[in-house]
Amino acid sequence: MAPVIEARGLTHEYPDGTTAIRDVDLTVDRGERVAVVGANGSGKSTLQLALGGLVEPTAGAVTYFGETSDAEAVRDRLGVLLQDPDDYLFNTTVREDIEYGPAQLGQPRETARRRVDALAAELGLEDLLDRPPFRLSGGEKQRAAVASVLAFDPEVLLLDEPFGAVDARYRERIRESVTDRDGTLLWFTPSLDAVPEVAERVVLVSRNGSIAADGPVREILTDRTLLRDHGLRPPATVRLFEGLVEREKLPLTVEAARRYLRRDE
Numbered sequence: 001m002a003p004v005i006e007a008r009g010l011t012h013e014y015p016d017g018t019t020a021i022r023d024v025d026l027t028v029d030r031g032e033r034v035a036v037v038g039a040n041g042s043g044k045s046t047l048q049l050a051l052g053g054l055v056e057p058t059a060g061a062v063t064y065f066g067e068t069s070d071a072e073a074v075r076d077r078l079g080v081l082l083q084d085p086d087d088y089l090f091n092t093t094v095r096e097d098i099e100y101g102p103a104q105l106g107q108p109r110e111t112a113r114r115r116v117d118a119l120a121a122e123l124g125l126e127d128l129l130d131r132p133p134f135r136l137s138g139g140e141k142q143r144a145a146v147a148s149v150l151a152f153d154p155e156v157l158l159l160d161e162p163f164g165a166v167d168a169r170y171r172e173r174i175r176e177s178v179t180d181r182d183g184t185l186l187w188f189t190p191s192l193d194a195v196p197e198v199a200e201r202v203v204l205v206s207r208n209g210s211i212a213a214d215g216p217v218r219e220i221l222t223d224r225t226l227l228r229d230h231g232l233r234p235p236a237t238v239r240l241f242e243g244l245v246e247r248e249k250l251p252l253t254v255e256a257a258r259r260y261l262r263r264d265e
């Protein structure tokens with residue numbers, strides 16, 4: 001089966017001369033859930049823009065679905081959520097913003113409406129649907145922006161830190177909404193704590209914008225030296241149990257840590 005995304009030699013230099021991503025080779029297969037992690041300024045957002053076809057790379061190319069290197073030809077199959085939710089919220093009400101995607105795809109009004117209601121229930125937006133988006137709080141805007149991207153059911157989701165301003169309860173809801181789908185997920189984040197619950201594979205971007213490591217979650221997130229060298233640190237549970245438990249048994253999530261402790265009781 002052809003990969004959904006295949007980047008070769010992807011490089012992007014901004015007009016001021018900053019090379020934000022450097023010679024990136026990345027292949028993502030259908031259904032994979034990948035966390036792209038790296039320190040602030042390492043190039044994650046630029047990589048997301050380049051993979052999503054929203055900036056023209058200065059070198060290299062991305063092939064989508066084994067078919068084309070023209071992102072516009074597959075625009076409605078790619079759901080790109082940028083860091084700033086205001087990029088997604090430009091209508092008079094939250095409902096119109098979420099309906100925008102399905103409407104663009106030519107879905108009947110009734111289908112679009114049902115989709116919006118289902119997403120609103122999933123992401124706790126029911127009471128906000130008739131509000132103007134600019135009156136929402138930061139976390140509410142972020143949830144509405146996630147809903148607006150999910151609304152058109154893209155095959156590939158590229159999400160830039162959708163948790164930033166969102167509280168714990170809704171982080172869980174967003175996580176469920178984006179992982180309970182059949183599609184492919186790329187999750188760009190500087191924070192590793194949620195990664196094991198979201199992804200099975202981790203791509204680590206180094207400070208110079210090249211890929212420093214690419215492997216299974218456990219392999220990367222328990223490698224303290226590798227992470228430290230790239231300005232990151234392991235998730236809290238790994239730090240807590242390090243030295244007490246062999247590396248292959250280090251709990252990556254709070255749930256896994258609880259299971260481990262119960263077993264030892």
Ligand SMILES: Nc1ncnc2c1ncn2[C@@H]1O[C@H](COP(=O)(O)OP(=O)(O)OP(=O)(O)O)[C@@H](O)[C@H]1O
Binds near residue numbers: 018020
């Ligand atoms: N429009 C721009 N013009 C010039 N340089 C830029 C521009 N946008 C980003 N950069 C630079 O490119 C590099 C990568 O930035 P990018 O935003 O991709 O990093 P990031 O990993 O997403 O960071 P963060 O975790 O802080 O969101 C940084 O050095 C940044 O200062």
